[in-house]
Amino acid sequence: MTNVLREHSCRHNRGMSSTSITFSQVGIVGTGAMGRGIAQIAAQAGSKVCLFDTNPEAAAAAQKQIEQQWQKLAEKGKIDAAKVAQWSALLKPVTTLGDLSSCDLVIEAIVERLDVKRELFAQLETIVESTAVLVTNTSSLSVTAIAANLKSAHRFAGYHFFNPVPLMKVVEVIAGLKTDAVTCERLTQYAREMGHTPVTAQDTPGFIVNHAGRGYNTEALRILNEGVTDIVTIDRILRDQVGFKLGPFELMDLTGLDVSHPVMESIYNQYYQEPRYRPSVIAAQRVAGGVFGRKTSEGFYQYDNGVQQVPEEQPVPQVDNIPPVWVSTRAARRAELYQLLKDLGARVETGQSPSAEALTLVAPLGFDVTTVAVVERLDPARTIGIDMLIDDAATKRRVLATNPATRTDYRDAAHALFARDGKKVSVIRDSGGFVTQRVVATIVNIASDICQQGVCSPKDLETAVTLGLGYPMGPLAMGNLWGPTNVLEVLFNMQTVYGDTRYRPSPWLRRRGAIGLSLMHEEE
């Protein structure tokens, strides 16, 4: 690290960086968790980086911490010592905002308050040159609102990174109402130079990632609120059937409800109480009680010295005589279900209606087991539902649902039968759309509406969600894989069961699902 370099202002060091880089000198205002991460990748791209923070120690502390990160990478053999020295020479803590005067890009990552951010940019506008670009890393405020009083709002945009910045390799480039195209293009180019994948979003609540992420947690909380099953079963089903790395309750515990519940409330309210984003009283009560998650050693799970305590799986009941099985003529994936039953060694009835002793299987999309039993005139005491939205071969768990009249001997017989080949089985109470159908359909519906609103392109949506939320696939790919028409049917039927406009299908999904078109299909 060269002390000589640190003694000069950012302006004096201009000649050091590469000429091909989009922004050769970058100012970071606010050097907390986000500012540090952004500074790190900006220096790695070859920009000189000035660090400013109102807390006098923060900028120097950020410099030290970033240099330690590079040292660690060098110790692991990922970079060499020369690289550490080269990058370290690009970092420079400064003591006044005026020291950022020669920066051609200033990125703000300060406290999340509209008045404070507005005041900062009003000052910065008078400090930097007229060609410099100004950006905010806000995650919940409107980019347009922050820029409202600026004289040169055309060169102001949002640059929304995720924590930890060096590892979360996606950034949302957000155009405010007055942002010009050149500013967004330059930011997009620079994101690539920093090794990140840029996605372009309109200035709407939650932008892409925080908007698309509304479905997972809110629907899981509704399922819990309805008493369909317990926390650990919901998490297991979504991990094993869909491939999410963390169940929604594990995820909320990790993030902390003190962070995720206010985001749920903020997006819901910014969209004028749109039912699709409705938060849960369960989360509100836990926040009020200080039960946040891992950070408080108590959340949806208990933590013993930081280790999550996980309840046992539901035991498979011992059943000696499994009755013959009859499958509803309207079951989803009926042929596949038949084959599965044969493979499991079940006695399968082939008559038009079930015999007097038959275990009656239904496999609805969106409807609950009760409704199907009544509509199909089946004996509810012997009727069990199975979620067949997803190909049985593609899932690690089967999910069965009872109805309020199901006899325990028939429930246990079904559980034992479907566990015969060793696959995990969860038995839940009645639910329009089981667990997976509800959550998947809600995610796909919200993603579809993001496309309908033109918040971003379908391609950018998929990229942002996969990289920003770590979903096993993009939500539109999820809809395509399990069938836009099926997902549409799930939503229509859930809306019938619950009478809740939360489940009304977005026109994007409604039209593509009706025609049987890919959800990625954009109109000419």
Ligand code: NAI
């Ligand atoms: P932080 O609290 O770790 O750091 C904020 C820093 O800004 C502190 O060092 C503070 O001293 C400094 N600061 C506050 N007011 C200032 C001012 N007027 N001028 C200069 N410095 C000032 O916060 P964090 O987590 O880094 O977040 C910063 C911004 O990034 C917020 O707008 C937040 O919404 C956004 N963001 C945060 C994410 C996260 O996961 N933490 C993700 C994406 C965006």
